[in-house]
Amino acid sequence: MELAFVIEKFVLITAIFLLSLTVAAYSTLAERKIAGYLQDRVGPNRAGWGGMFQPLADGLKMFMKEEIIPTDSNRFLFIAGPSLALLTALLGSAVIPWGPDLVLGERTIPLQVADINVGILYIFGIVSLGVYGLMIGGWASNNKFSLMGAVRAASQSISYEIPMGLSLIALLLVTNTLSLREIVGQQHGGNWNILYQPLGFILFLVCSFAETNRTPFDLPECETELVGGYHTEYSGFKMGAFMFAEYVNMFVASAVMSTLYFGGYNYPGMDWVAGIVGPMIAPLIAMAVLLLKIFAFIFFFMWVRWTIPRFRYDQLMNLGWKVLIPLAIANIVITGIVITVYDKL
Amino acid sequence: MQPHKLQSLSTALMSISLFYLVAFLSIFFSLLVIFSKNPIHSVLYLIITFFTFTVHYILLNAQFLAIVNFIVYMGAIMVLFLFVLMLLNLDEDSEPMKSNILKMAGLVAGLCLLITLVGSMKSLHMSDPVILKNPDLGLVKNLGKVLFSEFLLPFEISSILLLTAMVGAVLLAKREPKTA
Amino acid sequence: MESLSNRKKVLEQKPMNFWERLYLPAIFQGMAITFKHMFKKKETIFYPEVEREFSENWRGMHSLKRDEQGRERCTACGLCALSCPAEAITMIAAERQKGEEHLYREEKYAAVYEINMLRCIFCGLCEEACPKEAIYLDGPIVPANYLRKDFIYGKDKLVEDPINIESPVAGN
Secondary structure, eight states, rough: OOOHHHHHHHHHHHHHHHHHHHHHHHHHHHHHHHHHHHHOOOOSSSSSSSTTTTTHHHHHHHSSSSOOOOTSOHHHHHHHHHHHHHHHHHHHGGGGOEEEEETTEEEEEEEEEEOOTTTHHHHHHHHHHHHHHHHHHHHHOOOOHHHHHHHHHHHHHHHHHHHHHHHHHHHHHHHOOOOOOHHHHHHHHOOOOTTHHHHHHHHHHHHHHHTTTTTTOGGGGOOOHHHHGOOOOOOHHHHHHHHHHHHHHHHHHHHHHHHHOOOTTTTOOOOHHHHHHHHHHHHHHHHHHHHHHHHHHHHHHHHHHTSSSOOHHHHHHHHHIIHHHHHHHHHHHHHHHHHHHHHHO | OOHHHHHHHHHHHHHHHHHHHHHHHHHHHHHHHOOOOOOHHHHHHHHHHHHHHHHHHHHTOOHHHHHHHHIEEEEEEIHHHHHHHHHHHHOSSOOOOOOOHHHHHEEEEEEEHHHHHHHHHHTTTOOOOOSSSSSGGGGGGHHHHHHHHHHHHHHHHHHHHHHHHHHHHHHHHHHOOOOO | OOSSSOOOOOOOOOOOOOOHHHHHHHHHHHHHHHHTTTTTTOOOOOTTTSSOOOOOOOOSEEOOOOOOTTBBBOOOOOOHHHHHHTTTTEEEEEOOOTOOOOTTTEEEEEEEEEETTTTTTOHHHHHHHHHTTEEEEOOOOOOOSSSGGGGOOHHHHHHSSHHHHHHHHHHH
């Protein structure tokens, strides 16, 4: 039993790891393509059919580029920064349930790396760690723009973790559990949490934009003010690691949002479909549905990026502290009252 | 029966050796916090120390405490520490004057601490190992039930304490109204 | 003051109402606009395969012209080099030998004629200065290259192809 368990987890981890990296790589292409289409252009289309091999070309370019480490920088921390950013980004996908149990012969394989019963809090913790890579990298560069970017990243991430956590608390009042597996199980069919927590979802969405440093909240790398922000001094693949971390973060954030609010791998009529295709194929279809939701969210992230301009820094702080936190607290109170009244009836 | 017993023994051995490994790491990194010259390095070692604490909590089956330690200490408080230290620009030439009186005061304080430690070590004796009545106390559900029934009053009072600190911080940060 | 043109618009700054302060309707409006643009006709011209039409007075790469009999018109007088504000043109003159009458129209010709395309500003003054109507900026865009020395164009690249000139002569 032990060996089979280890092999099964190993395969799952490798698959998810590769999936995250592939999605992140193709997100860079998708970003450029979507940017092009939203601006009446076509985007990259030379490398392969429709630019299919553009991510490979970009990756190769990054590997081949000269690596510059500034003389007065802190060498160890300069390298540790991007590594940490990528590491924390990749850790998040461990607790996401990617599909219902897969039945292979006599074994049932859960499509989730670790079902820890504080899954939501784990993701929340990983998100709060994500800022370290940016801070360390920005500080170690020994550059004022990098330092400003690092400081902005830190204060922004701390400010937006609070409404994010508060909007999660309202969700937990509905679900009564912290385990992501159970949360997904409760949303069977079309019974998604977005129906019970629309305001909470909007708050969570805004906060996840801020936590992944995407426009309109990309002040840590604000080009117009800070050259490149925390990655001003970075070049070659270390710069690529920062960029990759952003896209992996986006992927994980999309997966978390689909799981928490949009039913994860559930879709209306899934029992009917499972009855037709049998227990072998049904989990795969469910997984495809989850991926579809994730891609929709990633598209949404990009769509917003190429529509809405960047916030000013004081506007960012005002939005976080004076709008989102009161709204999140109000959301908790309303949810609490509704649940209490509903239980009494 | 025999192989089963062996297996449980090996798991126990593994968890003990894991404990010693993590304990060694936490002591090692906390020493590095003290001895590293660069304050930023100190903070980073402190973060790793907190991470080993998180692992300790997990070994004690206190999941909620572990994850809260992870989020609050590693994810929030240490970020603020790092934030402040980054802006301070602590170079050698900006260090405050180290006068002899200060050094003497430090020596006296250190000796006092040493004496206290030695004294307490002397009166140390092995107590019976504490056995939890409920080993699953650390899980979220049980902890929440205990917090909101048995320990409701201390829990609420501690929240008021935090509120006081918050009000104080806001008061300090608020700009004085200009007296015309 | 009174507006004379009557076109002055006075903008009122009203305080925003609830929906405006919420910003969400404005955001959705903006997103609808960008989404509509996804399905619009793309403006891209796929350059190496498709070329945009040049305007009539477009000034591109230089070409040294030949006359009706396929002889080079340039007489290496140096007026183009003199008029060039960017100092891009140099040349070495040579005397036409016996038996070369079918190659060069004048008795003096340019043995070497070089234009540094990195210096050239495509102003067209050489075209105006030329008394023999030998140089015209009627070519395409000067292509990119890897080395600086490859931007110095000699006669091999500048002089018109003789082949398409031969045909009208043959018609005569």
